Amino acid sequence: MNPIEAEKLTKRFGDTVADDAVTFAVRPGETYGLLGPNGAGKTTLVRMLTTLLRPTSGVARVAGHDVMKARAKVRASIGTVSQAETTDENLTVRENLSVHGKMYGLWGRGLSEIIERRLEQVGLWDRRDQLTRTLSGGMRRRLEIARGVLHSPHILFLDEPTSGLDPQSRRAVWEMLGDLKARDGSLAIVLTTHAMDEANYLCDRVAIMDSGKILCEDAPEALKRGLSTGERVVLETDRPIEGIDRDSILALGAVNWRTPAPASVEFEAQPGEGIGRLAAQLVEERGYRILHLAISPVTLEDVFFAYTGRALRGEN
Amino acid sequence: METAGRAPDVSAESARGVSRGPRLALLGILAICQRAYLTLWRQPVLIVSTMLFPVFYLVVLGNSLNRDLRNVPLAVVDEAGNALAVELRRGVLALETGRALVVAAFPADREEALADLRRGRYRGVWILPHGLSPSGPAPAFIGDNTDRFSYDALETALAEIWREAASPPSARTSESARLEAYPYLDYLTYLGPAVVCLAIFMGSMVAGGLQVIEDRMYGYHEGYLVTPVSTGAIVAGHMLAGSLVASLAGGLVLFVIAFFTPLPMATPEAIGGGLVTVFLTSLAISALWFCLFARARKSSVLRGMFGIINVLVFFPSGALYPVESYPKWLRVVADVNPLTYGMTALRDLLLRGAPVASCYAEWAFLLTFALVCGVLTQVLFRREV
Numbered sequence: 001m002n003p004i005e006a007e008k009l010t011k012r013f014g015d016t017v018a019d020d021a022v023t024f025a026v027r028p029g030e031t032y033g034l035l036g037p038n039g040a041g042k043t044t045l046v047r048m049l050t051t052l053l054r055p056t057s058g059v060a061r062v063a064g065h066d067v068m069k070a071r072a073k074v075r076a077s078i079g080t081v082s083q084a085e086t087t088d089e090n091l092t093v094r095e096n097l098s099v100h101g102k103m104y105g106l107w108g109r110g111l112s113e114i115i116e117r118r119l120e121q122v123g124l125w126d127r128r129d130q131l132t133r134t135l136s137g138g139m140r141r142r143l144e145i146a147r148g149v150l151h152s153p154h155i156l157f158l159d160e161p162t163s164g165l166d167p168q169s170r171r172a173v174w175e176m177l178g179d180l181k182a183r184d185g186s187l188a189i190v191l192t193t194h195a196m197d198e199a200n201y202l203c204d205r206v207a208i209m210d211s212g213k214i215l216c217e218d219a220p221e222a223l224k225r226g227l228s229t230g231e232r233v234v235l236e237t238d239r240p241i242e243g244i245d246r247d248s249i250l251a252l253g254a255v256n257w258r259t260p261a262p263a264s265v266e267f268e269a270q271p272g273e274g275i276g277r278l279a280a281q282l283v284e285e286r287g288y289r290i291l292h293l294a295i296s297p298v299t300l301e302d303v304f305f306a307y308t309g310r311a312l313r314g315e316n
Numbered sequence: 317m318e319t320a321g322r323a324p325d326v327s328a329e330s331a332r333g334v335s336r337g338p339r340l341a342l343l344g345i346l347a348i349c350q351r352a353y354l355t356l357w358r359q360p361v362l363i364v365s366t367m368l369f370p371v372f373y374l375v376v377l378g379n380s381l382n383r384d385l386r387n388v389p390l391a392v393v394d395e396a397g398n399a400l401a402v403e404l405r406r407g408v409l410a411l412e413t414g415r416a417l418v419v420a421a422f423p424a425d426r427e428e429a430l431a432d433l434r435r436g437r438y439r440g441v442w443i444l445p446h447g448l449s450p451s452g453p454a455p456a457f458i459g460d461n462t463d464r465f466s467y468d469a470l471e472t473a474l475a476e477i478w479r480e481a482a483s484p485p486s487a488r489t490s491e492s493a494r495l496e497a498y499p500y501l502d503y504l505t506y507l508g509p510a511v512v513c514l515a516i517f518m519g520s521m522v523a524g525g526l527q528v529i530e531d532r533m534y535g536y537h538e539g540y541l542v543t544p545v546s547t548g549a550i551v552a553g554h555m556l557a558g559s560l561v562a563s564l565a566g567g568l569v570l571f572v573i574a575f576f577t578p579l580p581m582a583t584p585e586a587i588g589g590g591l592v593t594v595f596l597t598s599l600a601i602s603a604l605w606f607c608l609f610a611r612a613r614k615s616s617v618l619r620g621m622f623g624i625i626n627v628l629v630f631f632p633s634g635a636l637y638p639v640e641s642y643p644k645w646l647r648v649v650a651d652v653n654p655l656t657y658g659m660t661a662l663r664d665l666l667l668r669g670a671p672v673a674s675c676y677a678e679w680a681f682l683l684t685f686a687l688v689c690g691v692l693t694q695v696l697f698r699r700e701v
Contacts, residue, residue, distance in 0.1 A: 047700075047701060050542050051541075051542065051699070051700075052538065052541060052542065052699075052700055052701045053700050053701065054700060071699075072544045072546070073544075075542055075543055075544040076544040078542065080538070080542045082535060082538050083535075084534065084535020084536070084538055085534065085535055085536070086535055086536050086538050086539030087536075087539075088351060088355060088536060090354070090355040090358040090359060091351065091354055091355065091358075095350075095351075095354055098347075098350070099347045099348075099350055099351045100347070100539065100543075101347075102343040102344065102346055102347035102350070103343070103344050103347050103539075103540060103543035103544075103545050104340075104543060104544065105339065105340045105343055105544070106343075107343055131358070147539070
């Protein structure tokens with residue numbers, strides 16, 4: 001059984017369609033990323049799956065329970081870390097978890113032990129009696145995550161878990177999530193983000209969303225390989241590459257040929273085919289001297305732009 | 317490692333929060349109350365507004381409003397100069413040295429005295445005209461009626477002096493017998509129960525109304541909504557949390573009053589009954605606040621409504637003035653107002669020494685009111701964001 005199965009899940013707010021017949025599944029133990037620009041429908045989708053919004057139509061099962069019909073069971077199976085801060089700044093770190101644990105039926109010594117273990121996992125045990133308002137942004141987010149997994153959920157939902165954090169804190173959150181997965185192989189994580197590096201680092205599979213639809217879905221590497229262009233090659237030589245030499249390189253599969261300077265060319269190629277390396281080899285064989293060669297691998301950002309375009313949201 | 321993130325020492329069932337029904341509901345309610353209690357002590361501004369404010373209110377209001385009048389400046393213009401006038405002047409001097417109601421001056425010139433009245437130097441001028449006699453010209457009182465309290469007090473006191481001096485002892489009618497049913501109470505003590513109710517009102521507004529709205533505004537509520545705790549338990553939790561804070565505030569104020577102002581009838585039984593009343597009133601008022609703001613998303617709504625609700629709930633509760641004197645339409649408001657019942661029960665117990673059993677009707681109303689509001693809130697409360 002997949003932890004999450006959504007079929008034609010739709011949410012309308014008046015005339016606006018936030019999510020348009022979204023169908024996807026998350027596999028056991030998988031980290032699944034929902035990637036998309038602002039307003040793509042990621043947060044709405046997560047809210048429907050976490051029972052915070054009722055779908056307009058469609059079906060979704062979370063941990064095998066229908067999100068419309070068995071809401072209490074869904075809630076008992078999931079942990080959430082939302083964009084909002086759901087820890088009380090006037091409580092200490094430990095008190096926050098104590099309040100939250102009770103909401104899941106945890107109590108007494110059992111709860112104390114779980115709190116200790118979770119706080120150790122997120123590196124906040126030393127700060128257990130510190131008021132939450134005195135924590136840094138990164139620590140606060142780690143506390144939110146400890147709160148989200150306190151009751152050992154089947155599925156953890158993270159809505160932009162590292163937005164607004166500095167690079168060190170982001171890295172710490174990533175490592176912590178990796179650690180959580182290592183300890184509990186069956187934990188499925190669904191995270192929304194628009195940080196490409198985050199999706200690339202954390203996710204087993206990524207769905208790119210825009211305008212309420214999933215445009216593509218696969219492992220980050222597979223998505224990158226699936227692009228027909230994206231690998232950027234910059235080649236500077238002692239004399240301009242022209243005529244038959246240029247045609248030979250184009251024949252390898254180079255596209256978007258540009259010459260920003262007479263003896264410099266830029267082109268793009270399909271990722272994973274080694275076209276940049278082959279082109280360099282070719283020009284050397286034909287007697288050119290290479291002054292500079294740069295091959296930039298395709299990134300998830302390229303995939304993202306390829307699917308969502310570059311227009312700013314709300315302005316196109 | 318045994319810590320497979322799965323809490324092996326707790327059964328998987330409960331660790332996954334699958335425990336449902338009454339136990340989970342109780343724990344959910346407990347969690348919400350725990351948070352309200354802990355946060356209360358960490359927010360000094362809350363303690364000031366819920367507990368100290370009503371005490372200040374008592375001290376300032378009680379000492380500024382409805383005290384016995386004192387030192388009212390009065391001018392007596394004696395144009396008669398006869399024996400009767402001397403007796404009246406003596407009466408005025410007795411008023412000054414005895415009750416200290418007036419500070420008397422005896423200007424010679426009537427015009428000057430009246431001019432000073434208009435300048436605000438005197439609150440009243442009493443003119444004893446030429447030929448003053450019981451049958452002839454009587455004294456004239458010209459009072460500053462912009463200040464109704466002083467005017468009425470002076471007029472009554474001076475009329476009494478005149479009546480005493482002008483009528484022969486044989487003509488005086490005997491006064492009706494007066495008996496006070498309870499030991500002497502000053503207005504400050506009369507206000508005591510009102511201040512307890514004010515503390516309840518403020519406490520439940522902060523913990524029962526404002527807290528819920530702020531939780532919703534800042535996202536804390538999401539943390540509650542995604543848990544398996546039922547909506548009914550979340551609503552009950554918020555109501556109880558509000559009444560816990562309000563009871564603490566009301567109870568504290570009750571003790572302050574019991575210690576520092578004379579509550580002649582306050583037996584331990586009455587104080588105990590008073591505390592039950594405080595709790596039930598807190599519950600009803602918290603339920604009212606929560607019900608009113610069950611769907612509000614911005615604290616500006618509460619700020620905007622606070623004045624209206626204050627006027628509709630606190631003032632028509634008999635806190636400051638007896639309910640019986642209200643016009644009919646206002647009595648309807650008082651009749652459905654839970655604070656009226658809390659106030660009545662507290663006054664009966666603390667001021668009149670009524671047996672606890674006499675408050676059962678008020679308690680029943682408060683409990684019913686809380687239950688009705690609770691059910692209504694559960695219908696209005698949205699589990700979604």
